Amino acid sequence: MKKIFLLLVWIYLAFGHTCNTKLFSLSTQGESSIKLQDIITDLSDMCHLNIIVKDNIAKAKLQEKLKYIKLSNLSLDEFLKYILDNNGFFYTLNNNVLSISYIKTKNFKIDYVNNIFSGSIDFSASVSGNSNDSSDDSSDDSSDGSNTLKSTFDFDFWKYFTTNINSLLNSQSNGYFKNPTPIIDKASGLVTITGTKEQLKKIDEYIKEINHRLHKEVLVNVRIYSVKLSQSNQAGVNWDKFGMQLSTGDVPTRGTQIGTTILAANTFNLSAMLNFLAQYGQVNSISNPKITTLNNQKAIITVGQTKNYSYKTVTIDSNGNMFQNDQIGSKFIGVLLDITPEISDENVIMMTINPSVSSLSTVQIQPNLPPDTIEKKLNTIVRVKDGDTIVLGGLITDEQTLKANGIPILKEIPLIKYLFSYKEKISTKEELIFIITPHIIDLNKKTNIENIGFKKLPTLEDF
DSSP, X not given: OOXXXXXXXXXXXXXXXXXXXXXXXXXXXXXXXXEHHHHHHHHHHHHTOEEEEOSHXXXXXXXXXXXXXXXXXXXXHXXXXXXXXXXXXXXXXXXXXXXXXXXXXEEEEOOXXXXXXXXXXXXXXXXXXXXXXXXXXXXXXXXXXXXXXXXXXXXXXXXXXXXXXXXXXXXTOBTTBOOOOOEEETTTTEEEEEEXXXXXXXXXXXXXXXXXXXXXXXXXXXXXXXXXXXXXXXXXXXHHHHHHHHHTTSSXXXXXXXXXXXXXXXXXXXXXXXHHHHTTEEEEEEEOOEEEEETTOOEEEEEEEEEEEEEEXXXXXXXXXXXXXXXEEEXXXXXXXXXXXXXXXXXXXXXXXXXXXXXXXXXXXXXXXXXXXXXXXXXXXXXXXXXXXXXXXXXXEEEEXXXXXXXXXXXXXXTTGGGSEEEEEEEEEEEEEEEEEEEEEOTTSOOOGXXXXXXXXXXXXXX
16 A cells, blocks of 8 residues: 555553544645545554444545645544534544444424414505696596505525525535425424535534524513593694603603603603603503514514494306395404514514404495405604613594484474584593513523512512
């Protein structure tokens, strides 16, 4: 066998003569470059190792030459790590058997439910007007303007995960090996991938980061209040005054804008907030839900009722005969709030918040169609720290009712009741206020209710 420039420094212990007690050195560069196979062969002869090469790709890669390497006084395990592990090989050394491969199949575990979340929220407004030049008929269309904002969400975790896994495999591919299609078992959360050492390393880092981020939770404490506006405050809560109040230092804040306020965790005072709102009308608590959701997953809160209705449809058979059918439908009326939190590595929470309120219209234009509704919505994205409080306002509902007034008894007599009664149109305006406080829950730490800002109810032991 052709000898190579391989310097072996043998240091024997008093009681051992195997390669486990030897130190190895290797130096080669330029024209002295050698093949990995020659090094492994000489190592086998010196240490009496049995060599097993498990795949053809490893066999081909062992034919490559090392351009430059200089190792000194390494143990056998360290020596194998530098010449095999650092060159992309998998290897195991059990007793005197050295197994070498270039590809490997590995299983990864993803703890995630097999669900798909999708939906959309539309915001639209239109303005129409007449052109100043009546002789230009083409200006009719250009005088109409519309603005539409559509917020959509479509989250299919396994779809995006599969795409990302394939992208990572392709980015680390080489001419020696084409990866088989990854096996992704959504039901068990098991992912089986065959790839090179570099590919599996990238996949392992990616999946560890996914599991770390997916297993963060956010507990969202939501308080929903309605302010029945007084006659002198029909325009709604003046959030400018709230901002001025905060600037005096009574209730410190990190940032304020009209309708949206972020209050620091250690300064938020619910009583002070309710006292401020009471200046504008009667304050009522609508709901106070607490909901926990995984990182980057949507939490939906609804407060209201489902209205059932009937309407008529017309069908025409093949003979041209018309038939009228009664249909039953339903529509949710009330308050809808969807929140999506995303936790950064610095435990800063970015929250997408979409509150909306709907009510039935008092005027039904088409009686044979489903009822018309009035909807008001907001869409905002905020960044807050753990325990900070977001205050959202500005959603004002206007309910019109008719109140019958008149002279008692006389207003009930047929024919003449119209002479002694009248109907009064009453407008009632309410503004909805959303107070939202997120708390990060670390699943790796023991958490109790006091850690996230809630008070524990007293027990018999406390008395």
